[in-house]
Each structure stands twice: as C-alpha cells, then as structure tokens.
Amino acid sequence: MKLLLDSTRCQGYGLCQEPAPELIDLDEWGYAQVLLSDVPAQGAGAAEAAVAACPNSALRLVK
Amino acid sequence: MTGVHSLLPEGQPGLLVSPVFGAEPHRGAEDLARYLATGGYTPLSSRDRLLDRIAGLGLRGRGGAGFPAAVKLRAVRDAPGRPVVVANGEEGEPGSVKDRWLLRHRPHLVLDGLRLAEALTGAGHGCVYLSDPLTEQAVRNALAERPTALRVDVVRTHPAYVAGEESAVVRRIDGGPALPTAKPPRPFEAGVGGAPTLVANVETLARIALMHACPDAAAAVAAAHLVTLSGPGGTDAALVEAPAGTRLKALADLCGHGTAEAVLLGGLFGGLYGPGWTDLPLDHDRLKAAGAALGCGALHFLRPQDCPVATAAEATAYLAAQSARQCGVCVSGTGALAGALTAVARGEAGEDPAEKLDRWSRQLPGRGACGLLDAAARIVATLLTHFPDRIGARHGSGCPACTHVVADDGRRFTVTVP
Numbered sequence: 001m002k003l004l005l006d007s008t009r010c011q012g013y014g015l016c017q018e019p020a021p022e023l024i025d026l027d028e029w030g031y032a033q034v035l036l037s038d039v040p041a042q043g044a045g046a047a048e049a050a051v052a053a054c055p056n057s058a059l060r061l062v063k
Numbered sequence: 064m065t066g067v068h069s070l071l072p073e074g075q076p077g078l079l080v081s082p083v084f085g086a087e088p089h090r091g092a093e094d095l096a097r098y099l100a101t102g103g104y105t106p107l108s109s110r111d112r113l114l115d116r117i118a119g120l121g122l123r124g125r126g127g128a129g130f131p132a133a134v135k136l137r138a139v140r141d142a143p144g145r146p147v148v149v150a151n152g153e154e155g156e157p158g159s160v161k162d163r164w165l166l167r168h169r170p171h172l173v174l175d176g177l178r179l180a181e182a183l184t185g186a187g188h189g190c191v192y193l194s195d196p197l198t199e200q201a202v203r204n205a206l207a208e209r210p211t212a213l214r215v216d217v218v219r220t221h222p223a224y225v226a227g228e229e230s231a232v233v234r235r236i237d238g239g240p241a242l243p244t245a246k247p248p249r250p251f252e253a254g255v256g257g258a259p260t261l262v263a264n265v266e267t268l269a270r271i272a273l274m275h276a277c278p279d280a281a282a283a284v285a286a287a288h289l290v291t292l293s294g295p296g297g298t299d300a301a302l303v304e305a306p307a308g309t310r311l312k313a314l315a316d317l318c319g320h321g322t323a324e325a326v327l328l329g330g331l332f333g334g335l336y337g338p339g340w341t342d343l344p345l346d347h348d349r350l351k352a353a354g355a356a357l358g359c360g361a362l363h364f365l366r367p368q369d370c371p372v373a374t375a376a377e378a379t380a381y382l383a384a385q386s387a388r389q390c391g392v393c394v395s396g397t398g399a400l401a402g403a404l405t406a407v408a409r410g411e412a413g414e415d416p417a418e419k420l421d422r423w424s425r426q427l428p429g430r431g432a433c434g435l436l437d438a439a440a441r442i443v444a445t446l447l448t449h450f451p452d453r454i455g456a457r458h459g460s461g462c463p464a465c466t467h468v469v470a471d472d473g474r475r476f477t478v479t480v481p
Contacts, residue, residue, distance in 0.1 A: 031430075
C-alpha cells in the first residue's frame, strides 16, 4: 500500500499527523511530509485514519 | 549577441550544421527542399529497428531529467489507448536557447522527429507546444509545406518557468492553465484527453530524426549535446553542439569563461559547482556522480568578481517568483530559501544562517508537484558544499558583488536566442 500526498491540495491543517505520527511529519510551516510512503501492513489503520482526517482530501492510499 | 558553434568533428551530422551544406550553422529557417536534401522524411521501414537503435545507443531526453528516450517511447506505446505525441518547445529555463533556436531554424527536423515518434508509439495525432511567436511562425510555415498528412496541432502558452513541465503541458493542451499536477498519474499513463501521452523535448525529437536519417552516425548523434553557455546578464553567450564527454573548460574557453570561479549547471536545476568545475565532463551520469546535474544543458559561468551567494540569492528569488503557487510547501520553502540568502547577501542574516539553510535544503526536495522546489533546494545545498565559508552572518557587509542583489526577474540568467 502506498500513501500519496497531493501537495497542491495540502493546506497545512495538520490533522493527518496525529493519527499517523510514524507515517507523517509536519514541517515548520505546518505542511505534511510523508515519511514512509510504502505503508507496512501494521500501519494500514493509521494511514486510513490520516486519509480520512484531511479536510481537503490531499492524502490517498493506493493498493 | 549569442554565438552559434559546432564542436563536432568535421563531417559528422549535427543539429546546428548539416555536412551537406558545409560547416556553417544554419541561418534563417531551413525549408523543406533543403531538409529533404539532408535525408529528411525518409520512410520508416522498421519501427523496431529504430526503437532498438534508440535504446541500444542510450539516447536520453533533453528537457532536463535525462530519462532514457526508448523507455518513455515504449511505455507510451504499451499503455492502453491511442497515444498522443507532443513536441515540447516551451523552454522555461531563462538561460537556455537551444529549443527555440531549433524550432526557428530547423523546424522540419523536429517535425520529422515528431512523425517518427508518432509511428513508434502508434499515436493518432501530434502536437507542438510553444510560447515564442517567432518559433510559432517557423513551425506553422513548416507544417504547411510538410510532406506527411498526420494531424499536428500547434498549442501556444504563456512563457513561464513551469509551463514546459510535462504535466503542465498536458493540462494546457487540454484547455487548462499551464501548471503542473500531482503525480501519479504521469502523462505516459494518462495525458492529453486521458490518452497515454509522450511529451518529448524538441532536441530529443531532432536527435531521433537524425539517428533515422544517418544510421551510420547514430551513436555520435545520440551522445552529442546542445548546450547554452553564458555569463551574468546573458553576456558572452553561445549555443554549442559538443560531443559527449567534452570538458566544461573547453566549452567555457569558447566564449571567454575559462577563468570562471564557478558554474551554475542545468539552467537553474543543476546547482552550483566551485573550483574543479573545469574538469567536469559533458555527461549525465558522470556529472551526477560528481554531485552536479546537466539538466537542459544551460551553463551559467561566474566571473571572478561575481559572488556565488549573490547568484544563488537571485536564482532562488527568481524560482520563488516563478512558483506556480499551488503547493504551500513550495511557496513557503522557496520564499524561506530566497529570504535567507538575500539576508546573507545584505549582511543581515542572524547567527549561523548555514544551519537552517542546510536543514531546508535536505527537507524540501521531492515535496512539490514539480521540480521547482528541488531546483531551489539544490542551489542552496551546492552553495553550502562548494562555498561554505561564504555563508556567514557578516558575509554581505564585506562583499561588493552582494550589494545589488535585488532582482527576482531572472535577468542575471536570461540569454537572447541567436
């Protein structure tokens, strides 16, 4: 599973980071940075939560 | 006045000169009769043979990324749907002139390459994408007299740094703004109208046409490069075709830049290189191994009185101004890099400006929808690598070259098309 960020959609809400701190970091301006785009099986739930948390649909998971 | 020179061995076919007509570069636009006399528009008897030749000789794309041309052609050919092929003549790098020169002077060579790319991929139609009015006129004249009946549209855009990025090209041809989109999908998967799309730099297409017309010289044609050389403000500039492996010193000597202290490579994309640049070879892989990048082949030389900090400050300020402003991280990142370098140049940086510049240069690459942010980060990273002693809090107060750093319009890097 791949976690993809469309950086043209990321508005820096920062809501994605809390449910998936091992997959996503926020930079000093608040924009999301994907740390691990190849999501391991045990991270699937966190990745899905991060995708769902973004108010602007900037994140998606691709099988 | 930008010069035009060929460094190819006498008699070797090239893009600037045709041995058929002697050793002088083309003047004016090459018309159909003259192009046919060089072996142009010869029927393609075997698609596989030409594609194998392109693959075997390792032709790289000339837009900047240096991706293997055959891999891209095969990916477009094999993707589901009827492909579209695009000749990308929108030369966004201010320090590069090769693409506009080719389309203005040898439009048939590019259109012939587009015709071959159509055949190699099984495309239904083609498109020439550009912004320069003189270029457009030359292309339209050539299309009117061209001997093939394939449909080719001309799509015009406004000139901008990102307008030639392949996803921006697709978006513009589809009627939108010429701004990059997030990947995936890449154009080879879903491009113009959703069809698999080959977006090929015009020099790449010209090389394919010449490799088809001159099979005996194909290896040398695939290996040669068009490069644009210049100094600050577009001075002592030249468009040159040179064999692969040519030392950068030999190129610099052609237009009086042999004593340069540093060079900015790949337009604004390949970063700065300090002492030692003279021994670098004109070669994608060897430049990459040396921590540099050839990009579109534009080389900007810094005279001994030019400061790398001033150059980097204006380059990053230009990139910040040219940001498509779609990605927040690009707006913030390029703004921070340019702001910090300008502060160093003015002697207004706080303590240890190198620390945050270093952090940003590692943190920002790969995070925008296109490569603009990567270009700005690479300029900063290479400035820190090659000129670490210039990034001090007090640099600007003692540097005469840094006192006038203001321009964000790219004027330092802009070269006039010969």
